[in-house]
Structures are given as structure tokens and as C-alpha cells.
Amino acid sequence: MGNLYHQLASEIISQIESGVYNVGDRLPGVRVTSTQRGVSPATVVAAYNELLSGGYIESRPRSGFYVNKSVIKDFELPQITQHKMIPRDVVDQQMILELFHQIQEVAEVNLGGAVPDVKVLPTALVEKSIAKMARLERLNVCSYESYARGNLPLRQQIAKRMALLGCQLNVDDIVITNGCQEALLLSLKAIAAPGDYVAIESPSYYGLMQIIQHLGLKAIEIPTDPVEGISLDALQLAMEHWPIKVCLVVSNFSNPLGASLSDAKKKSLISLCRKFKVNLVEDDIYGDLAFGHQRPSVCKRFDEKVIYCSSFSKTLAPGLRVGWVASRQIAPVVGQLKFMSSMACPTIVQYAVADILKSGKYERHLRSMRIQLAKSMHELITAIERYFPAGTRITQPQGGYVLWVELPSENLVSKSFDTYELTLRLMEEKIAITPGKIFTTTSKYKNCLRLSSGGLWSPQKEKALKRVGELIKQSYKN
Structure with a gap:
């Protein structure tokens, strides 16, 4: 029953978000849904309980289940920052590394990290697969991986998964890396040279900027819509003025905004890159984490020349x-760069992931995880509404687990207000957030921060976010 009720709940969430059911609409009764779906009444009840706990529906005695009227406040979206699109050196990355070292040492509640809560991860499944493959492949798992491009069974499974996304790949088209960060680094190193220009979203993931600094590239930040993603008009203007070598986008549920490109925009982005002969690198690390039933498409589906990077992290x-x-x-x-830098990824881990993918258990895990993430994001947004000052703007992503907060710029006690200073203050209380200034090469986003639901909401996180709100409100005049 477990897998079925997660799938049913996910489908209903997708229907609510797409407008099939509107606020106040009555859902079909348990018996009707059971008959329509060909599942047991117990499965329907379990699915409805998931939706109740996530705030999607409400139960009315002797009447049934209704799409919840107590919906989250309609927050205004963060503003799109207008700035000069000029090539910039990436600096101050050592400051970021030091900040995160401090967070790892002292934080007891991490409200800023773009990492999943271990409680929503299939740890038992991973343990069993590692043990199984250590037993079955014991002559191989203690040796170097035979192929610099990665374990063949794993590349076969990834090729099959990507075929479902409309991407036709041979196993030799895939190189296994140590996470998406290395995938991005090796890709940029393969196609760009020191001094080349790279167009990125603004705000943009700080890890990408660390790569750009390491490779001696120059970043051009492109204004990015908090819902629709990178501005194509601004990107075209930048391409007309600068010899951009690479454009790098997070196509689905981006970090830190949570924005996603529509299919139409993905196609337009590809056309623009073709016109100006710009390499398009797609980071799709969050693509599997859509809250609804439908997994979004990828840019590579529309152009096989797109360089696609992702991971299971x-x-x-x-x-x-x-x-x-x-x-x-x-x-x-x-593959050559991978061999020269670290030869290969750990063999046993690759066998284990291939086994999980082949078993079909990864997809079943995703259905459960998506439900948990949707519930947690709902709780996070509700808590922001409860504790943060009036005028706060936030994104409301439809997948992943990070959102972007823009605090009001009016009525501040001090014009020098900076969420980086707030981050340091919160660390004294063992609470971590992620300040906005680390997501840019400029001085923007000082009144912004990234928050993460992390996968599971808890009373401890609720209490910590309340404290964050209290400290923020102290920075504003009554």
C-alpha cells in the first residue's frame, strides 16, 4: 500500500496545483476514488491523510474532503535586480568556505543548507545495495574502476533514465563524476579557457562561482525571474555585447530561487545559444524533485548538444x-580530465547506485520524497508568514527544497543591514541561514537570504525560524 498511496497523493497534489481542483472544491469520496483508481479504500484514506497533514485539503465532518481554504498568503515575489551586465572576476570565495566551516562546527538547526534531511533519504536501501554488491562483485569492488568514464552498469542505467526524458544517449556519452559539482567543473574546464566569459543566473549558486574563480573565468550575471528563470532578453543583450563562451543555467527548481524554465523558454534559450554559438551547460540536479506528479523536461531533450550535468546527491x-x-x-x-584529476569514482558506490536504479526502488523512493518535500515547503512558507515582517517577499517553488527571501528595504533601523551579519549573529545561537550576498559577484542581495525546508519540518525548525524572525524584526522601526 505504501507506494500506491504516495503515488495517489502526488497525483492529487499535481491536480490541485494545475487547477483541476480549485480551493473549496470537494474531492471524490473514498469509495468513489477507490473504484476509479482500482486501489483499496485503505490506500485512499492513507493518501488523503498525507494531503491533510500537508495542508492541501481539509476534512469536513459528514461532508468529505475539500481543497483547503486556509491557503498560504499570496506573497509578492522578490524583485528582479537590474544591474550592469559586465564580466566580473569572482572573489571572496575564501570567506564563503570559512562561513560554511563555522556553520558545520556550531549549527544545531540548519535552515539554509540545500541538503536533504537524512530522514527522507533511503538509507536502509543504500546500505542493503552496498552490502549486496560487495558480496556479488567482490572481485571488482576493491579494484580501480575499469573505465575512466565510470562503471558500465551505472552508465547504462543513467542512459535508460535519460531516455525517459527524451534524451537519446550512448553509454560512452556519459562520464560519472564525484557529484554535480565536479561534473560542472570538468565540463567548464573542457570547453572554456582562463579569461573566457560565462553567463550565469543572478542570484546564482555560490558553488558555481567557486568553480568560475578556480578556472580563471569571468562571470556575467543575468537578471533572473523568480518564477520563469533567466531573462532571455537580458541574456541576448549580453551576448550582443560580449563574446560569451558558456551559458550555465539550473533548468528546474534552481538554487537559490527555485525558478524553472518552461518548455517554450528552454527551446528559446537553446535557439539563442545556437545563434551566438554559445555552449549551453544545464544543471538539472533538482529536476527529480517536482512536488507534482509530472517531472519537468530538460533542455537536452530539445538539443543533443546541450551539456547536461546532474547527480543523485x-x-x-x-x-x-x-x-x-x-x-x-x-x-x-x-573522461580524460576525470582520469587526470582523480582517476575514477569509488567502484562499490557506482555498483550500488546502478543496483538501486535497476531495481525500480529509486522511483518509488522519489514518490515518497516528493510528498515529504511538498509538505515541508508548505510548513516553511507558513512559518515565514507567521514570523517575518510585513512586506517580506518570497519565492514559492514547485519543487526542490530551497526558497529565496527578500526582506523589506523600508523602515530599517540601519541602512547597513546585511543578512551576512544576521547569519553570524544566529550562529551564536546555533542556527544557520544562508545570506544573500554569497550568491552574487557584486554587492547585491544584502537584504536577502536563502532558506531550506531540508526535507522534514519539525518543532525544532519552527522554533529556530521564529527566532530568525524575531531578530529580523529588531532591524526595523516600529
């Missing part, structure tokens, strides 16, 4: 460090 287990690059054009070069 956000969905299966961060500690496994299994990512990949998918690109027929640069796979040979990326």
Missing part, C-alpha cells in the same frame, strides 16, 4: 558523491 544520498556529465561532444575530454 539531492535525492538518494549526498555522501555517495555520484554525479554525471552527459555530452557526446565533450565526453572524451571530460
Whole structure:
């Protein structure tokens, strides 16, 4: 029953979010749904209980289940920052590394990390697969991986998964990496040289900027809509003025905004990159974490020349460090770079992930995880509404587990208000958030921060977010 009720709940959430059911609509009764879906009444009840706990529906005595009227406040979206789109060196990355070292040492409640709560991860499944493959492949798992591009069974499983996304790949088009971070680094190293220009979203994931600094590239930040993603008009203007070598986007549920590109926008982005002969690198690390039933498409579906990067760090287990690059054009070069830098990824881990994918248990895990993430994001947004000052703007992602908060710029006690200083203050109380200034190469986003639901909401997180709100409100005049 477990897998069925998660799937049913996920489908109903998708129907609510797509407008099939509107606020106040009555859902079909348990018996009707049971007959329509061909599942037991117990499965329907379990699914409805999931939706009740997530705030999607409400139960009315002797009447049935209704789409919840007590919906989350309609927050205004963060503003799109207008700025000069000029190439910039990435600096101050040492400050970021020091900040996160401090957070790891002292934080007891992490409200900012883009990492899944271990309680929503299939730890038992991972343990069993590792033990199983250690037994079955004991002559291989203690040896170097035979192929620099990665374990063949794993690449076969990834190719099959990507075929479901409309991407036709050979196993030799795929290179296994130590997470998505290495996938991005090796991809950029394969196609760009020091001094080249890279167009990125703004705000943009700080880990990407660390890569850009390491490779001696220059970043051009492109204004990005908090819902629709990177501005194509602004990107075209930048391409007309600068010899951009690479455009890198997080296509689905981006970090830190949570924005997603529609299919139409993905196609337009591809056309724009073709026109100006710009390499398009797609980071799709959050694509499997849609709250609804439908997994969004990827840019690579519409153009096989797109360089696709992803990993299982956000969905299966961060500690496994299994990512990949998918690109027929640069796979040979990326494979060579991988061999020169670290030879290969751990063999046993690759066998274990391949086993999990082949078993079909990964998809069943995703159905459960998506439900948990949707519930947790709902709780996080509700708590922001409860504790943060009036005028706060937030994104409301439809997948993943991070959102972007823009605090009001009016009525501040001090014009020098900076969420970085707030981050340091909260660390004294063992609470972690992620300040906005680390997501840019400029001085923007000082009144912004990234928050993460982390996968499971808890009374401890609720209490911590309340304290964050209290300290923020102290920065404003009554």
C-alpha cells in the first residue's frame, strides 16, 4: 500500500496545483476514488491523510474532503535586480568556505543548507545495495574502476533514465563524476579557457562561482525571474555585447530561487545559444524533485548538444558523491580530465547506485520524497508568514527544497543591514541561514537570504525560524 498511496497523493497534489481542483472544491469520496483508481479504500484514506497533514485539503465532518481554504498568503515575489551586465572576476570565495566551516562546527538547526534531511533519504536501501554488491562483485569492488568514464552498469542505467526524458544517449556519452559539482567543473574546464566569459543566473549558486574563480573565468550575471528563470532578453543583450563562451543555467527548481524554465523558454534559450554559438551547460540536479506528479523536461531533450550535468546527491544520498556529465561532444575530454584529476569514482558506490536504479526502488523512493518535500515547503512558507515582517517577499517553488527571501528595504533601523551579519549573529545561537550576498559577484542581495525546508519540518525548525524572525524584526522601526 505504501507506494500506491504516495503515488495517489502526488497525483492529487499535481491536480490541485494545475487547477483541476480549485480551493473549496470537494474531492471524490473514498469509495468513489477507490473504484476509479482500482486501489483499496485503505490506500485512499492513507493518501488523503498525507494531503491533510500537508495542508492541501481539509476534512469536513459528514461532508468529505475539500481543497483547503486556509491557503498560504499570496506573497509578492522578490524583485528582479537590474544591474550592469559586465564580466566580473569572482572573489571572496575564501570567506564563503570559512562561513560554511563555522556553520558545520556550531549549527544545531540548519535552515539554509540545500541538503536533504537524512530522514527522507533511503538509507536502509543504500546500505542493503552496498552490502549486496560487495558480496556479488567482490572481485571488482576493491579494484580501480575499469573505465575512466565510470562503471558500465551505472552508465547504462543513467542512459535508460535519460531516455525517459527524451534524451537519446550512448553509454560512452556519459562520464560519472564525484557529484554535480565536479561534473560542472570538468565540463567548464573542457570547453572554456582562463579569461573566457560565462553567463550565469543572478542570484546564482555560490558553488558555481567557486568553480568560475578556480578556472580563471569571468562571470556575467543575468537578471533572473523568480518564477520563469533567466531573462532571455537580458541574456541576448549580453551576448550582443560580449563574446560569451558558456551559458550555465539550473533548468528546474534552481538554487537559490527555485525558478524553472518552461518548455517554450528552454527551446528559446537553446535557439539563442545556437545563434551566438554559445555552449549551453544545464544543471538539472533538482529536476527529480517536482512536488507534482509530472517531472519537468530538460533542455537536452530539445538539443543533443546541450551539456547536461546532474547527480543523485539531492535525492538518494549526498555522501555517495555520484554525479554525471552527459555530452557526446565533450565526453572524451571530460573522461580524460576525470582520469587526470582523480582517476575514477569509488567502484562499490557506482555498483550500488546502478543496483538501486535497476531495481525500480529509486522511483518509488522519489514518490515518497516528493510528498515529504511538498509538505515541508508548505510548513516553511507558513512559518515565514507567521514570523517575518510585513512586506517580506518570497519565492514559492514547485519543487526542490530551497526558497529565496527578500526582506523589506523600508523602515530599517540601519541602512547597513546585511543578512551576512544576521547569519553570524544566529550562529551564536546555533542556527544557520544562508545570506544573500554569497550568491552574487557584486554587492547585491544584502537584504536577502536563502532558506531550506531540508526535507522534514519539525518543532525544532519552527522554533529556530521564529527566532530568525524575531531578530529580523529588531532591524526595523516600529
